[in-house]
Amino acid sequence: MSTEDTTTTPRPGPLAGLRVVEIGSIGPGPFCAMLLADLGAEIIRIDRVQDAGPVGPSANHGNELVNRGRRSVKVDLKHPRGAEVVLGLVERADVLIEGFRPGVTERLGIGPEVCLARNPRLVYGRMTGYGQAGPDAMKAGHDMNYIAANGVLGMIGRRDQPPTPPLNLVGDLGGGGLMLALGVLAAIVERGTSGAGQVIDAAMVDGSAVLATSFFGWAQSGEWAPERGTNMIDSGAPYYDVYETADGGWLSVASVEPRFYAALLGLLELDPQTLPDQDDRSAWPALKELFASVIKTRSRDEWADRAADLEVCVAPVLNVDEVEKDPHLAARGTFVEFEGVLQPAPAPRFSRTAAALTRRPPLPGEHTEDALTDWGCAANDIRDWLDAGVIARGESR
Numbered sequence: 211m212s213t214e215d216t217t218t219t220p221r222p223g224p225l226a227g228l229r230v231v232e233i234g235s236i237g238p239g240p241f242c243a244m245l246l247a248d249l250g251a252e253i254i255r256i257d258r259v260q261d262a263g264p265v266g267p268s269a270n271h272g273n274e275l276v277n278r279g280r281r282s283v284k285v286d287l288k289h290p291r292g293a294e295v296v297l298g299l300v301e302r303a304d305v306l307i308e309g310f311r312p313g314v315t316e317r318l319g320i321g322p323e324v325c326l327a328r329n330p331r332l333v334y335g336r337m338t339g340y341g342q343a344g345p346d347a348m349k350a351g352h353d354m355n356y357i358a359a360n361g362v363l364g365m366i367g368r369r370d371q372p373p374t375p376p377l378n379l380v381g382d383l384g385g386g387g388l389m390l391a392l393g394v395l396a397a398i399v400e401r402g403t404s405g406a407g408q409v410i411d412a413a414m415v416d417g418s419a420v421l422a423t424s425f426f427g428w429a430q431s432g433e434w435a436p437e438r439g440t441n442m443i444d445s446g447a448p449y450y451d452v453y454e455t456a457d458g459g460w461l462s463v464a465s466v467e468p469r470f471y472a473a474l475l476g477l478l479e480l481d482p483q484t485l486p487d488q489d490d491r492s493a494w495p496a497l498k499e500l501f502a503s504v505i506k507t508r509s510r511d512e513w514a515d516r517a518a519d520l521e522v523c524v525a526p527v528l529n530v531d532e533v534e535k536d537p538h539l540a541a542r543g544t545f546v547e548f549e550g551v552l553q554p555a556p557a558p559r560f561s562r563t564a565a566a567l568t569r570r571p572p573l574p575g576e577h578t579e580d581a582l583t584d585w586g587c588a589a590n591d592i593r594d595w596l597d598a599g600v601i602a603r604g605e606s607r
Contacts, residue, residue, distance in 0.1 A: 223250025223556070223565035228398070229585075231256065231299045232280065233287075233320075234574075235309030237353065237378065238386025238414065239337045240276045243307055245391045247279025248556035249565050254299060254581050257574035259286040259602045275553055277571035283582060284575030284602040291600045293319030295582075300325045300332060302585050305394055309337040312347050322409045332407040333397040337390050339381075341413035353381035356414040362422045369439030369446065385418025440491075442466070448497035449474060449488065452527060459510030460527035463501070473522040477513075478504045575604020 221227075228251040232243040247253050255277065285295050297320065300306060306325060308315050315321045322334045339356045340346040346359070357363040357380050358373075367374040390412040397408055419426075428434035440446040449465045465474035471488050475481075478501065485500075486493035505513065510526045517524040528536060533545055534552055546555045549570040556565040578601055582592050595601040 221250045221252055221568065222563070223248070224560050224563040226250035226252075226563070228252065228305065229303045230254070230280075230305040230307060231296065231303045233296075233306070233308040233310070233315070234258065234282075235337070237309070237382040238390065238412075239307055239309035241383050241387030242335070242337065242390040242394070244276045244279060245387065246305075246394065247569075248567070250563070251305075253280035254577075254585065255280050255282045255572070256285050256287070256296060257282050257604075259284045259575075259599070274571040275551070278548075278553070278567065279569050280572065281569070281577035281581040282572035282574050282604065283578045284604055286600055286602070287318050287320070289598070289600045291595070291598060293324075295587075295595060295600060296320045297325065297328050298587055298591075299582075299585055301328050303329065303332060304398065305333045305335060307335045307337065307390070307394070311338065312342045326407055326409075330406055331401060333394055333401065333410065334407065335390050335394050335410045335412060337386060337412050337414075339414050341416060342411045346415075353378040353386075353414065357381045357385070357418045360415050360419045360422075361426075362418050365422065365425055365434075365438065365444065367438040367444075369437065371439065373438065380421060381414045381418050384421050385416070386412065386414040389417035389420070446491075446494060448494050448501050451498065451501075453502050453505040455508060455510040455513060456506055457509040457511075461505055461510055461513050462525050462527055463505075464523045466523070470521065470523045473520050474524070477517055477520060477522055477524065480504065573605050575602055576606050578603050 225246060228246070230243065230246055230251050230253040232239065232253050232255045234240075234255050234257040243253055243255065283295075286292050287296070300320075306320075308320075316323075322336075325332055325334055336342060338347070339351045340349055340359075351359075354363065354375050357376075362380060363373045363375070365373075366376055366380075390410065393410040393412055397410060401407060425434055429436070434441055435446075438444060443450050443466075445451050447466075449463060449471050451463055453461050453463060455461055463474065465471045468488065472482065475485070480500070485497065508516075513524065514526040533539055539545055543555050545552055546567065547553075548567040551570075553567075556567065559565075579592055579596075582601070583589065592601070596603070
């Protein structure tokens, strides 16, 4: 990690001292950068000169929350001198993250070969959908396309229904941004031994497949049926599903182990002697109908109260506007209000080097001059870049 930290605000967290250049993008790249920033990394985000960004009361909301924790510098990467700015930062950085299609950063003059020549200790993280090589490497796509192409999406959904898009949690965020963050940290650890940086080829088609490793194994062993919604944890089992309650709410039931299943039957006031065996798959559809009819007789919160003191693996499905009031989430600080916006707190938790939110999402170019100065760029160079249109100032809140 860089030993010098000239930023004006000390960064808490286990990654304090780690310097990252993020080439602005959408989806998995910003999520990876958010994770690193949450844990203390000092990040400069390179935004396009043309980017204006949202203003007003909604400026911190929506997808922009994943841009929290770093500062923004506007750079015209297509300017003949655009690479000059980025490479100057690379010399002072530990990590660079980019999310372009293969070959784009090379054409911009900031590809891995050039960057590693400037800084041999640099970890260069590349985030794509289909990877840096292969027949589909240059193909356009989004989260759902990648998890469709590797068989993951085909496993998600209810019986006799189309595959269900799982938000963009599996491709963009889990198989993309989280995997890239893991790769970055692994490369940093390895660099401590070798002294050398390296390039990370993080592809969502690969990472989301890794998330589904267990299911690919089960499918080949015969323990996972190819038809969606017929398996134990894909809504096929009556004891692992979500049921509507009397008030239109929803109750999650995950009573998989026999003792939890027995407790579930007790909660529902059903006599096990009158029911088929828990693992009799032929009886699952009828049991689901029975469970649904019983659960529909009480409200969501009534069921939650009745299950509160039982070892039964039942929980209410909370809406996004309810999480702030949940006692457990409040006690843990799972959600925090920062700069007037409720948002998930950094995770996981550390016993010595606690992480904390320190910066709201920036407007593009909000910190152009300050951030470049803090990273050691000369004042004369900054003025020259501004005059030449290589960099630009942005709005500030």
